[in-house]
Amino acid sequence: MKITSPVILVMLVTLVTGCLSSRDFVSVERKFSSEEKTPGFHHVKKGETLFSIAWRYGLDFRTLANTNSISAPYTIYPGQKIDVRNVPRPKTTQASRSVEKPSKPPVPNTVKSQPEVKNSHSAPLTAASTSNAKWMWPVNGRLISRFSTKKPVNKGIDIDGALGESVLAAAAGTVVYAGRGLRGYGNLVIVKHNETYLSAYAHTSRIVVSEQDVVKAGQKIAEIGSTGTDKVKLHFEIRKNGKPVDPLKHLPAKRR
Structure with a gap:
């Protein structure tokens, strides 16, 4: 017994130490998990941009950027x-029938995990003028379905x-989001036309442009599909200062 007791004691100490280490490790994981679900905050995922996050929550991208002290070119990072809780909501304003005179569009805020590398096929980020x-x-x-x-x-x-x-760009601008990260939209393209207007093209089967591409009015940006929905169709939105507006008040009357 005198020989085995120290051995047993050592085994018990090792077992207890191991249990404590295991509990400490679990608590760290739980703490990290709770931080990932902080109420009122959006945790950036790879592929998201400030524009897509603003679109998700119905916010003006400039106001969202200011609230979070993010300056142009609005670069954000995974994690x-x-x-999104303390951002003022956009006010209702009367829609205009023409695209307002734009300032130079900013470089889209694609989430970065590495130093930025420009796409070789992307056009220079100088604005294609959409004045008037x-x-x-x-x-x-x-x-088949109206704004409501x-x-x-x-x-x-x-x-x-x-x-x-x-699917054609409804006006000239810069692609600020191209992906499938927004629930309910399927394959989605968001185009920034100026400091006021953005447009979105959802449920596409294939996207043929990339973020940072400068597009002309009438340029092909995608193909109609049914991603994220049960019917082949295009869901089209226009947002003014972050707020959805009726596209029919902007688009020309269709010929019958």
Whole structure:
């Protein structure tokens, strides 16, 4: 017994120490998990941009940037916490029928995990002027669902079309988001036209542009599809200062 007791004692001490280490490790994991779900904050995921986050929460990207002390070119990083709780909501304003005169569009804020490398196929980030330009229809299909602020809410319009049909930029601008990170939109392209207006093209089957690309009005940016929905169609939105507006008040009247 005198020989085995110290051995047993050592084994017990080792076991207790191991248990404590295990509990400490678990508590760190739990703490990290709780931080990842901080109420009122959005945790940036790879592929997100400040524009896509603002779009998700219905906010003006400039106000969101100011609240979080993020300056142009609005670069954000995976894991970064973005305050979405204390951002003033956009006010309702009367829609205009033309795209307002833009200032130089900023470089999109693509989430970075490495030093920035420019895409070789991207156009220079100088604005294609949209001063006094008018909107154009992104596809020529039949209107199947209108903008509505009442239930069922529709933040844009839905347009019928054939699978693979070309989706065109409704006005000149810069692609600030191209991906599938926003729930309910499927493959989505967001184009920034100036400091006031952005447009979105959802449920596409294929995206043919990249973030930072400068596009002209009428340029193909995607193809009609059914990603994120149960019907082949294009969901099209226009936002003014971060607030959804009725696209039909901007688009030219369709010829019957």
